[in-house]
Amino acid sequence: MTASYSVPQQRKLVTALPGPRSVELQKRRERTVARGAGTLANIYMDHGAGAILVDVDGNQIIDLGCGIGVTTVGHAHPDVAAAASAQAAKLTHTLFTVTPYENYVKVAEKLAEITPGDFEKRSILVNTGAEAVENAVKIARKFTGRRAIVALDHAFHGRTNLTMAMTYRPWPERAGMGPFPGEIYSVPTSYPYHDGLSGLEAAEKTIDYITTHIGATEIAAFFVEPIQGDGGIVIPAPGYFARLREFCTENGIVFVADEIQAGIARTGVWYSIEHHDVVPDLVTTAKGIAGGFPLAAVTGRADIMDSVQPGGVGGTFGGNPVSTAAALAVFNLIERDNLLAEAQRVEKTLQARIGGWAEKYSVVGDVRGKGAMFGVELVHPGTKKPYPEALTAVIKHATSNGVIVLDAGSWDSVLRIMPSVVISDELIDDAATVIEEALAALVAAYPTA
Ligand SMILES: *Cc1c(COP(=O)(O)O)cnc(C)c1O
Numbered sequence: 001m002t003a004s005y006s007v008p009q010q011r012k013l014v015t016a017l018p019g020p021r022s023v024e025l026q027k028r029r030e031r032t033v034a035r036g037a038g039t040l041a042n043i044y045m046d047h048g049a050g051a052i053l054v055d056v057d058g059n060q061i062i063d064l065g066c067g068i069g070v071t072t073v074g075h076a077h078p079d080v081a082a083a084a085s086a087q088a089a090k091l092t093h094t095l096f097t098v099t100p101y102e103n104y105v106k107v108a109e110k111l112a113e114i115t116p117g118d119f120e121k122r123s124i125l126v127n128t129g130a131e132a133v134e135n136a137v138k139i140a141r142k143f144t145g146r147r148a149i150v151a152l153d154h155a156f157h158g159r160t161n162l163t164m165a166m167t168y169r170p171w172p173e174r175a176g177m178g179p180f181p182g183e184i185y186s187v188p189t190s191y192p193y194h195d196g197l198s199g200l201e202a203a204e205k206t207i208d209y210i211t212t213h214i215g216a217t218e219i220a221a222f223f224v225e226p227i228q229g230d231g232g233i234v235i236p237a238p239g240y241f242a243r244l245r246e247f248c249t250e251n252g253i254v255f256v257a258d259e260i261q262a263g264i265a266r267t268g269v270w271y272s273i274e275h276h277d278v279v280p281d282l283v284t285t286a287k288g289i290a291g292g293f294p295l296a297a298v299t300g301r302a303d304i305m306d307s308v309q310p311g312g313v314g315g316t317f318g319g320n321p322v323s324t325a326a327a328l329a330v331f332n333l334i335e336r337d338n339l340l341a342e343a344q345r346v347e348k349t350l351q352a353r354i355g356g357w358a359e360k361y362s363v364v365g366d367v368r369g370k371g372a373m374f375g376v377e378l379v380h381p382g383t384k385k386p387y388p389e390a391l392t393a394v395i396k397h398a399t400s401n402g403v404i405v406l407d408a409g410s411w412d413s414v415l416r417i418m419p420s421v422v423i424s425d426e427l428i429d430d431a432a433t434v435i436e437e438a439l440a441a442l443v444a445a446y447p448t449a
Pocket residue numbers: 127128129130131133156157158159225229230258259260261262286287
């Protein structure tokens with residue numbers, strides 16, 4: 001990439017972090033913003049470009065999180081900003097289901113082209129990932145006339161009441177906030193680092209659980225994240241999804257790939273299920289689709305999508321003209337700047353730079369990932385026992401040294417790395433050095449190490 005950025009692509013600290021202005025804002029925030037909207041690092045951001053965020057004190061910070069995988073094309077990309085502001089000056093809302101507009105149709109056309117499968121497809125556009133998942137549930141139930149919904153262990157599908165029920169872990173996402181809807185089932189998945197099973201073995205375990213606990217012909221939809229994001233960058237063993245796909249076809253179950261986190265170029269392909277060579281019936285898209293503007297979609301087989309009566313899906317802001325303009329700019333950038341190849345470059349650089357950490361640092365159990373989506377699983381040395389305190393320490397060290405990293409994993413023990421795909425190799429190297437300081441300190445301080 002030879003793009004020039006409005007902010008130098010360098011980490012540069014001019015105050016301690018968080019800086020004085022951030023500390024001041026934090027005090028104001030505590031008086032008015034609810035505690036439940038907890039934050040990972042109380043560093044208040046002002047602007048950004050590429051892979052760098054600049055905080056309110058003027059510190060340049062490397063962003064390895066992208067607001068959970070959203071700003072895949074880089075922060076405040078000028079093309080996305082231009083498309084959104086031109087649209088904002090022209091038309092901001094009609095509600096597509098009252099009087100339509102072209103941007104919505106164009107996004108649906110593009111989604112039909114980039115999602116896996118060469119059958120006829122239809123899309124609906126909504127605002128958030130959780131809303132997309134909810135709609136996929138509605139559509140699959142309508143199409144099949146069945147009720148049960150299956151999700152995998154360690155899944156994350158959102159924070160609305162229905163999607164909370166499909167989300168695996170109770171804390172902090174669900175605790176105390178039920179009751180939840182019925183007919184939602186979590187089933188065993190494939191987690192190669194922990195179960196040591198082949199894809200086929202893990203799939204047989206999943207299928208056996210379904211057969212003995214739910215009954216295959218009761219199930220409307222089977223939701224999978226081809227690469228689990230919040231669950232800890234869990235990539236099922238080869239063959240796992242192919243066998244599940246077969247099982248769904250045999251039993252009339254709608255197979256849904258939740259690509260909200262791993263889709264749209266993040267893993268070096270448009271949709272991460274492509275790594276598994278599997279074609280889902282429905283795909284949900286959100287996070288990275290519009291460069292930070294709220295937009296999400298359900299895309300899939302025309303017969304399934306069109307089983308819903310007109311008016312059966314929708315919503316006031318879904319497929320907003322400004323968000324869809326931003327999405328069209330993102331699609332264009334991914335093609336023009338060859339961002340699938342950039343994500344593959346990031347994978348190569350990360351693999352070379354951090355891929356050996358399990359051998360080098362006894363607190364690292366496993367390093368895994370695809371494209372610009374990596375996880376570093378932290379364990380007590382010599383075991384596979386989760387080491388959440390180590391993750392807390394790594395995040396604290398990284399954020400106070402100007403590197404934003406994310407947490408993940410059902411045991412809060414996976415360091416999640418999801419930079420923009422335009423991040424330079426130099427920034428990856430610099431950020432990795434900061435993380436390594438924390439890992440080395442943890443190893444040195446470990447009681448029996
Ligand atoms: C983030 C996420 C969601 C929920 O999306 P929201 O926009 O936060 O509602 C659903 N599924 C996956 C896989 C996600 O990563």
